[in-house]
Amino acid sequence: xxxxxxxxxxxxxxxxxxxxxxxxxxxxxxxxxxxxxxxxxxxxxxxxxxxxxxxxxxxxxxxxxxxxxxxxxxxxxxxxxxxxxxxxxxxxxxxxxxxxxxxxxxxxxxxxxx
Amino acid sequence: xxxxxxxxxxxxxxxxxxxxxxxxxxxxxxxxxxxxxxxxxxxxxxxxxxxxxxxxxxxxxxxxxxxxxxxxxxxxxxxxxxxxxxxxxxxxxxxxxxxxxxxxxxxxxxxx
Numbered sequence: 001x002x003x004x005x006x007x008x009x010x011x012x013x014x015x016x017x018x019x020x021x022x023x024x025x026x027x028x029x030x031x032x033x034x035x036x037x038x039x040x041x042x043x044x045x046x047x048x049x050x051x052x053x054x055x056x057x058x059x060x061x062x063x064x065x066x067x068x069x070x071x072x073x074x075x076x077x078x079x080x081x082x083x084x085x086x087x088x089x090x091x092x093x094x095x096x097x098x099x100x101x102x103x104x105x106x107x108x109x110x111x112x113x114x
Numbered sequence: 115x116x117x118x119x120x121x122x123x124x125x126x127x128x129x130x131x132x133x134x135x136x137x138x139x140x141x142x143x144x145x146x147x148x149x150x151x152x153x154x155x156x157x158x159x160x161x162x163x164x165x166x167x168x169x170x171x172x173x174x175x176x177x178x179x180x181x182x183x184x185x186x187x188x189x190x191x192x193x194x195x196x197x198x199x200x201x202x203x204x205x206x207x208x209x210x211x212x213x214x215x216x217x218x219x220x221x222x223x224x225x226x
Binding site: 004034041042043044091093095105106107 | 150155156157158159160204213214216217218219221
């Protein structure tokens with residue numbers, strides 16, 4: 001089946017630093033990618049939708065200047081958490097889908113901000 | 115608008131017993147419905163999906179789900195639970211095939 005690779009799987013950073021998370025579709029072209037955030041014991045909350053070659057669409061309440069999304073190619077989307085703070089600590093999951101593919105999910109990135 | 119309700123945030127079954135995880139949806143258009151499983155500190159793995167056609171859908175690991183339009187339900191079942199089935203299960207709905215709305219999840223515990 002289709003594979004979505006997410007990297008890193010776990011990152012620990014100091015407060016105030018920026019962290020970049022990568023999401024790659026390995027065997028298909030992903031025209032659309034999605035970024036979710038998941039708090040412990042909770043469901044996934046959609047943060048933003050990114051379409052290749054255009055600006056991401058952010059869900060209400062998500063700060064676009066804090067969570068920078070770039071989808072520069074059909075196989076790669078990046079989420080950069082800028083000036084991370086402890087409250088940004090969470091599990092971030094991406095999904096990638098094309099026109100004829102259901103979205104497949106990455107394995108997630110656990111972000112811990114000290 | 116679309117939404118998903120998963121009844122029961124925690125379900126415990128004995129090994130070998132029937133697994134039933136409930137999911138009801140709300141959608142103004144014919145929905146696509148999905149079940150995903152999540153193991154600790156991992157992403158989501160697709161178990162099965164309903165788009166069109168046969169309303170009884172079979173997925174991986176012996177799971178199946180039945181789309182019942184009259185009941186707006188898409189319950190997940192497995193005849194005999196295995197210890198390895200212990201995980202978090204999410205029901206999701208979409209009508210575009212891309213933007214998903216997830217339920218709050220059901221944590222399945224399998225008792226030996």
